[in-house]
Amino acid sequence: MRTEHNDPPPAVHLTGVTRSYGRGDAQVHALRDLSVSIPRGTFTAVMGPSGSGKSTFLHCAAGLDTPTSGSVRLGDTELSGLSETALTLLRRDRLGFVFQAFNLLPALTVRENITLPLRLAGRKTDQAWLTEILHRVGLSARADHRPSELSGGQQQRVAIARALVTRPEVLFADEPTGALDSRTAAEVLGLLRQIVAESGQTIVMVTHDPVAAGHADRVLFLADGRIVDSMSAPTTDRVAERMARLGAWV
Template identity: 70%
Template sequence: MTAGTVSVGAAHAVRLEAVRKVYGSGATAVTALDGVSVGIRRGGFTAVMGPSGSGKSTFLHCAAGLDRPTAGRVLLGDTDLAGLSENALTELRRRRIGFVFQAYNLLPSLTVRQNITLPSRFAGTSPDERWLREVAARVGIADRLDHRPAELSGGQQQRVAIARALVTRPELLMADEPTGALDTRTGQQVLALLRDLVDTTGQTVLMVTHDPVAASYAHSVLFLADGRLAGELAAPTPALVVERLTRLGEW
């Protein structure tokens, strides 16, 4: 199967092909990604792990079109991001990618409902009320739509952020350390929610994490080391993830 064909687009939500990303130039140049080629399976939950400086965040930013590769290409479905203008990339991210970060990024003056529907308002469209209620119910905040963020727990606020990411029906949901600000029990509830969304709705999730327990909720884990792919682990458990991380220097 040739990379970039329709069949690959059908199998992968996003694909990186020989992606290289260099920051700076000359003696101060830093290579964050070095020839990474990988496809993120559509309808799966994929975690990305590696030590600090391994290229995890750059991987996520390039996959989302937030950063342009120095070389190689990124395809969202069958769309080559390299050929898009900045305005077109912004529109693509708004319509086709949902983002969840460690910080909830909720506006305190708005209600939960208003925070969730912000993407629709920015796009100049009316939110689908039926889908809004379904999403709110799925993430467990249907009875909190008229509350403000300050009236919610940290876990509930992250659920609002997940609902906001899902309200546009994105092809890909990207999560960057989504449980980093949560206690262990609440974090595991949020991770179980993400896994359930994948298993019951076919949502694709790509998550960067440093936590082996968080990674164990994924279907598979990609490992990065020094900007290169250093292996993949299917059906991860915390113990298997830790064992693989300790051997990354041998890859």
């Protein structure tokens, strides 16, 4: 059972993060002195116009990219001082990733795709946990099927299960419903919402879709590399209105 805290320690904390590319007149600032905390056990959506820094934010928060300056902490771990090998191990052991592309191996079954991260890490599969995950994502009856035998929504459920099998501290999702129709997307988003509610999983999701953001606990709005606003208890209409004010649809 999830334990409630008045002030839970952050799962991810960014302090003064700037990410620049290029030099001189050609320099581009993807993130500018950005500071934010992501509380544990919450579902955070990150939105903003094209070029606002959403993907760079996710990449820096997840240790996939290194800030030009500033600090990124995963729990009590400062990422800036870690070697590339240490970062790779951290991403493998403590983080989960879901992308728009399902990235499933066609020759492997659902069960084999889900447990692939464990096999690559040389870790044994906890069969009880695997059974629970298969049930949670609604694929218990499909465990021995291959991706070609699944719908797009089912394939994304496999990708989510694969991200959860290592029991990550944070699950990062980059446009996870971008390749799905609206009905299937709603089912996947409902699943993510359920995972947060039932197991206290921390999820950070980049999306351009106000409907997707409406499933989150909080929405962070980025513009020109800065967080310019946030919204608690978001609804689709409120998010769409706020995005329109940012010029996202221009």
